Amino acid sequence: MKTASSLARAVLWVMAAALPCSGSGSGDLLLRVYGTPDWPPPWQPRTLSYDDGTACWLTWAGVCRGVWFDGTDFEPTSPGIECQNTQYWFYHHESYPWDTASFYGELWNGDWTGPVEQLDQTSKMAMHYMPVYCVYAPSIRPDVDFWVLVNTSMSSGGWPSTLCDDGPNFTGQNHSFFSDDFVIWEPWTSDAAGASPLMALEADSWGGIKGLFRSS
Numbered sequence: 001m002k003t004a005s006s007l008a009r010a011v012l013w014v015m016a017a018a019l020p021c022s023g024s025g026s027g028d029l030l031l032r033v034y035g036t037p038d039w040p041p042p043w044q045p046r047t048l049s050y051d052d053g054t055a056c057w058l059t060w061a062g063v064c065r066g067v068w069f070d071g072t073d074f075e076p077t078s079p080g081i082e083c084q085n086t087q088y089w090f091y092h093h094e095s096y097p098w099d100t101a102s103f104y105g106e107l108w109n110g111d112w113t114g115p116v117e118q119l120d121q122t123s124k125m126a127m128h129y130m131p132v133y134c135v136y137a138p139s140i141r142p143d144v145d146f147w148v149l150v151n152t153s154m155s156s157g158g159w160p161s162t163l164c165d166d167g168p169n170f171t172g173q174n175h176s177f178f179s180d181d182f183v184i185w186e187p188w189t190s191d192a193a194g195a196s197p198l199m200a201l202e203a204d205s206w207g208g209i210k211g212l213f214r215s216s
């Protein structure tokens with residue numbers, strides 16, 4: 001019986017054979033936050049992300065990888081958000097197998113210089129090319145500047161590997177970083193140590209795959 005997962009993989013590999021990744025050097029990790037922003041009505045929950053939704057790279061750079069969220073990028077005047085969950089995307093490449101699928105999903109306060117105050121740490125199992133969620137109940141209200149992190153300290157080599165898009169985000173700033181010591185945070189690029197090319201998917205194919213998972 002074909003599952004949503006096997007169908008999605010079939011789509012992935014068909015598309016992969018046809019569409020090589022261009023590789024621009026910069027990119028955004030597929031780490032996102034879902035919550036209810038303060039800003040004007042109707043106060044509907046929404047997903048905040050810097051990635052453009054098109055998976056292009058996988059990376060196992062650093063013990064920790066994270067995205068720095070600046071609420072003013074999404075709403076300059078009222079940038080607070082009540083976080084309901086965070087979302088993590090991974091990719092298991094057969095040539096670069098994971099030594100563990102376990103990771104910590106973490107939420108921290110902190111600006112571009114790095115995470116400084118931990119708000120949550122949840123142990124999760126990564127899945128191949130599927131979203132993994134850390135759910136907060138009650139919800140968590142971080143500072144205007146906060147981080148969503150993958151902590152891979154349960155691995156000997158930075159796995160499970162994280163998915164990334166290709167090219168700069170809408171702010172023109174780096175928002176994706178990695179670190180081995182939690183002190184120095186280097187901007188993640190496709191030239192970073194451990195980055196490995198992944199074939200590109202068209203944005204509409206990526207949306208179709210997400211739709212399959214949502215309905216499963």
Ligand SMILES: [Ca+2]
Binds near residue numbers: 027028050051052169
């Ligand atoms: Ca991008």
